[in-house]
Amino acid sequence: MKIVGLTGNDAVAEAMRQVDPDVVAAYPITPQTELMERFAEFVSDGIVKTELVLVESEHSAMSACVGASGAGSRVMTATSANGLALMWEMLYIAASCRCPIVMTVVNRALSGPINIHCDHSDSMGARDAGWIHLFSENSQEAYDNTLQAVRIAEHPDVSLPVMVTLDGFIISHTLERVEILEDEQAKKFVGDFSPKYSLLDVQNPVTMGPLDFHDFYFEHKRLQVQGMENARHVVREIGKEYGALSGRDFDYFESYRMEDAELAVVALGSAVGTARGVVDELRDEGKRVGLLKLRVFRPFPRREIVELLRGLKAFAVMDRSNSFGSYGGPVFSEVRSACYGQGLELPIVNYVYGLGGRDTTFEDIRRVYQEIEQMASSGKAPDDIRFLNVRE
Amino acid sequence: MIERHPMDQLLREDRIPHIWCSGCGLGTSLTAFMSALQDTGISLDNVSVVSGIGCTGRVAGYVKLDSFHTTHGRPIPFAVGLHLANPSLKVVVFSGDGDLIAIGGNHFIHSARRNLDMTIICVNNFNYGMTGGQGGPTTPIGAKTSTTPYGNFEFPFNIPHLAAASGATYVARWTALDARRLRKSIHEALMKRGFSVVEIISPCPTLFGRFNRQGTGLDILNSYREQTVIQHGADPAKVGIEPGGKIIVGKFVDIERPTFLDVVNQGLKGKFGPPVEKPRAEELAIPSVDE
Ligand code: SF4
Numbered sequence: 001m002k003i004v005g006l007t008g009n010d011a012v013a014e015a016m017r018q019v020d021p022d023v024v025a026a027y028p029i030t031p032q033t034e035l036m037e038r039f040a041e042f043v044s045d046g047i048v049k050t051e052l053v054l055v056e057s058e059h060s061a062m063s064a065c066v067g068a069s070g071a072g073s074r075v076m077t078a079t080s081a082n083g084l085a086l087m088w089e090m091l092y093i094a095a096s097c098r099c100p101i102v103m104t105v106v107n108r109a110l111s112g113p114i115n116i117h118c119d120h121s122d123s124m125g126a127r128d129a130g131w132i133h134l135f136s137e138n139s140q141e142a143y144d145n146t147l148q149a150v151r152i153a154e155h156p157d158v159s160l161p162v163m164v165t166l167d168g169f170i171i172s173h174t175l176e177r178v179e180i181l182e183d184e185q186a187k188k189f190v191g192d193f194s195p196k197y198s199l200l201d202v203q204n205p206v207t208m209g210p211l212d213f214h215d216f217y218f219e220h221k222r223l224q225v226q227g228m229e230n231a232r233h234v235v236r237e238i239g240k241e242y243g244a245l246s247g248r249d250f251d252y253f254e255s256y257r258m259e260d261a262e263l264a265v266v267a268l269g270s271a272v273g274t275a276r277g278v279v280d281e282l283r284d285e286g287k288r289v290g291l292l293k294l295r296v297f298r299p300f301p302r303r304e305i306v307e308l309l310r311g312l313k314a315f316a317v318m319d320r321s322n323s324f325g326s327y328g329g330p331v332f333s334e335v336r337s338a339c340y341g342q343g344l345e346l347p348i349v350n351y352v353y354g355l356g357g358r359d360t361t362f363e364d365i366r367r368v369y370q371e372i373e374q375m376a377s378s379g380k381a382p383d384d385i386r387f388l389n390v391r392e
Numbered sequence: 393m394i395e396r397h398p399m400d401q402l403l404r405e406d407r408i409p410h411i412w413c414s415g416c417g418l419g420t421s422l423t424a425f426m427s428a429l430q431d432t433g434i435s436l437d438n439v440s441v442v443s444g445i446g447c448t449g450r451v452a453g454y455v456k457l458d459s460f461h462t463t464h465g466r467p468i469p470f471a472v473g474l475h476l477a478n479p480s481l482k483v484v485v486f487s488g489d490g491d492l493i494a495i496g497g498n499h500f501i502h503s504a505r506r507n508l509d510m511t512i513i514c515v516n517n518f519n520y521g522m523t524g525g526q527g528g529p530t531t532p533i534g535a536k537t538s539t540t541p542y543g544n545f546e547f548p549f550n551i552p553h554l555a556a557a558s559g560a561t562y563v564a565r566w567t568a569l570d571a572r573r574l575r576k577s578i579h580e581a582l583m584k585r586g587f588s589v590v591e592i593i594s595p596c597p598t599l600f601g602r603f604n605r606q607g608t609g610l611d612i613l614n615s616y617r618e619q620t621v622i623q624h625g626a627d628p629a630k631v632g633i634e635p636g637g638k639i640i641v642g643k644f645v646d647i648e649r650p651t652f653l654d655v656v657n658q659g660l661k662g663k664f665g666p667p668v669e670k671p672r673a674e675e676l677a678i679p680s681v682d683e
Contacts, residue, residue, distance in 0.1 A: 027495070028523040028539075029464075037524065040539040054539055054546075056529060057465065057495040082463055086495075111463060114445075 001185075001246075006178040008171035011139040012078070012104045012164070013038035014178075015146035017048055018186035021102075022073035025053040025064035029083035030116045031168040032106040036078055058083040062090035062101075069099035070208045072198030074150070077101065080168060081108035081122045088126070094161045095130025096224060097208050100153035100193075101161040103131075104146065107269065107320075108168040109356040117357020118168040120269065121321040124330045130224055132162040132231050133297040135268040139176040141295075142166040144248060147181070150190045151238045157230040159196075167270040169357065181246060189245055228299050235296055252301035254293040255308055257283060261290030263372050264309070266335055267318040268294040271353065271360050275318075278365040289369055294331065302338035309339065314347040314376035316368050320354045328385055347372070347381030353388035364389050402426045402436075404456045411450060415601075415609020417568030417594030421515050422451055424571055424592075425486065428578035439482045440474055442467040444496060447521040447596075448488035465496030468503050471510055479509070479653055482582065489516040489530040493549055497529070504558035504587045506652040511581045512589045514551060517596035525599030534635040536603040550632035551591045556645045561586030563628060563645035567593040569616040570641065577643060586651050593620075593639060 006014060013035050016024070024043075026036045043052040051068075055061045058079050069075045079087065084105055094101050105123045109115040123133060134149060136142040142164065149162040166172055181189070197206045212220055236251060243249030257279050258264060265275050272293040282289045292308055292315075309315055317336070319329025326333060332350035339348065351368055354360045368388065375381055397403070403426075412418045429439065436457055443452035445464035452459040462470045467485045475483045485492070492500050492514050503510070519537045520526045527537035527544045530551065534543040555563045562584040566574040574592060581588035595601055595612035606612050616639070623631075624642040631640040650658070 028520050028526040030523050033523045033526065033538075037526065037538045041541055044541045054527060056497060086464075114461065 002180045005175050007173050007175050008139040008142045008166045009035035011143040011178050012146050015143045017042050019190050020048045021050050021076040023051045023068035023075045025055050025061045026077050027058045027061050029080045031172045032078045032080040058086040062087040065101045066094050066099050069101050070199045072195040074193040075101045078104035080106045081110050084122045091129040098159040102149045103163045105163045105165045106168045106172045107165050115356040118170050119320045119355045123165045124321040134164045136166040137272045139178050148238050148242050154193050155234045158227050158234050160227050170270040232299050252296045256291040258290035262288040262313040264290040264312050264315040266292045275365050278362050300334045306338050306342045314372040316349050316372050319352050347375040349381050351386045351388050399426050402456050407454050413598040415597040420568040421592045424574040425578050428575045431579045432582050434482050441484050442471040444487040444491035446488040446491045448515040451486040468499035483510040486513045490520040490528045494529045501558040504560045507586045507649050509651045515592045515594045517594045519600040521596050532633050532635050552631050552644050553628040555589040556628040560589045561647050561649050562588035564643040565591040565641050567616040569613045
């Protein structure tokens with residue numbers, strides 16, 4: 001194990017260096033660019049054996065990834081915001097062809113208006129594309145999640161693409177203390193990739209992506225659902241195995257000071273770090289507050305999350321993206337829907353925060369805890385979505 | 393004392409200072425365009441500027457004209473929509489090589505093929521400046537960028553050849569040093585019927601220049617003095633930029649070809665009734681804002 005100072009982008013590039021994927025196809029977009037620049041240096045210096053293709057658009061990047069994955073290669077890429085949006089068509093193809101591609105999404109607000117700063121509108125928009133979504137709180141987790149993502153994606157019961165997200169600039173460009181596994185440890189952990197089907201296996205020819213109408217399309221989609229369902233146990237097993245190796249256990253979520261908590265916030269990404277600090281402060285003031293950090297958004301751990309929320313008096317769900325016209329952001333909709341029929345009679349409120357990189361401070365999160373405290377005593381949740389730190 | 397910059401009337405002062413680095417060729421390129429626009433006498437009410445993403449893409453936000461700052465690679469399709477909805481508009485696409493030739497390359501060739509009546513100003517600095525100087529489809533062989541630290545080994549596009557082969561009616565290339573010739577060339581391109589393309593070779597001292605030890609913006613402009621050769625009418629196929637070779641500049645193509653709307657009006661629409669094309673901008677008797 002080594003301790004180094006790395007930005008989120010560098011940390012993922014380090015993980016990619018250790019994985020040494022066969023093919024990487026990418027196109028520059030802020031704030032992901034430094035990640036790929038760093039990786040391009042590894043390629044140019046012969047440190048990795050990867051075939052790096054600097055294609056002419058993200059649509060081509062994901063297309064090349066699907067092709068390479070179909071050929072039985074281990075494939076990785078990275079993008080952000082509009083780059084991810086341009087991949088949209090191919091995201092679904094990657095998932096339906098069961099290509100275990102690992103992609104870093106450095107979260108950035110989706111235009112328009114044009115904005116390069118963090119929110120989750122990019123990856124949340126892709127939540128139904130059939131990819132597994134792992135969120136990272138900091139550079140360390142961006143590194144850890146990337147290594148685990150390779151194993152999750154390639155697990156024969158899963159065989160699905162995984163996106164590992166990290167907050168643009170807040171994590172991608174912030175230098176932090178990161179523990180890196182020894183190269184041999186990391187390589188041993190990810191192991192070799194032996195795909196079940198490969199376009200280059202000439203003895204057993206297969207066709208990928210053919211027409212699939214009313215006769216079998218539905219069955220194939222059902223199998224895709226099963227792959228995602230299987231990911232539930234695989235994510236956990238690999239999280240434990242990685243914990244034994246690194247000393248950092250991973251699960252669907254991390255509960256922070258939830259033991260006797262009456263009030264809690266559910267959040268994901270870098271805002272969790274801020275919320276952690278607020279929880280510590282409020283605990284010092286004698287408040288029984290906790291925090292639930294969601295790491296796995298797809299597959300959504302609906303049963304497990306309800307058990308953790310059951311004992312509360314009120315809680316808030318934080319969304320760093322909008323779902324226009326819906327009641328609440330994507331995380332809220334999932335959490336609230338998971339609670340239905342589970343006997344949780346308590347106020348649940350949604351806060352949309354940090355759009356387009358708007359800062360979310362201790363004061364903002366404190367306000368959330370104050371408001372849910374009031375909701376807990378009145379027993380009533382507001383029937384509207386709250387927007388944190390916005391001019392109205 | 394000069395109280396106001398002569399270009400003020402064409403710039404959104406509230407967006408200034410601009411983000412461009414000192415020594416960048418974009419300032420000269422924009423000045424050449426605005427001067428050329430004034431020279432044409434076209435009413436500013438009838439001009440629309442469309443840009444994509446990148447350092448050059450900021451142009452749409454700086455000009456005090458009807459403008460659209462679009463997504464990466466898509467200024468041409470936006471411009472096509474503008475032009476077809478209101479053919480009396482003078483539509484100018486002002487964007488960079490990464491935007492127009494890489495991610496938007498498909499739109500570039502197909503709009504040239506259809507000969508849509510618009511002007512394309514493509515500032516070529518051989519890399520993706522905005523995102524940190526990555527290599528792209530115009531990076532010359534051997535040139536260093538942040539993604540090609542030991543030199544690029546992919547063959548680049550020759551933009552004038554691409555434009556000419558795809559059907560553009562006007563193709564010229566100048567450097568940011570040729571301020572006057574560039575102005576005249578953009579003037580011609582603006583007045584040209586059909587898909588007109590002006591490529592501007594421009595210094596990016598901050599990234600491409602730094603990676604390739606080209607010195608300051610001024611040094612790079614000086615190097616153009618040595619490196620460029622004016623060859624009007626040169627075969628576009630032979631003006632590719634080779635490492636260490638001369639940069640051929642000049643007007644390479646100036647031909648007549650029916651525009652997309654010409655053929656639509658004569659062909660399909662001609663069978664039904666009067667043409668859909670409205671009068672051209674310069675034929676309209678709308679007073680310009682500076683009158
Ligand atoms: S990065 Fe290069 S192209 Fe962009 S403004 Fe600076 S000098 Fe000009």
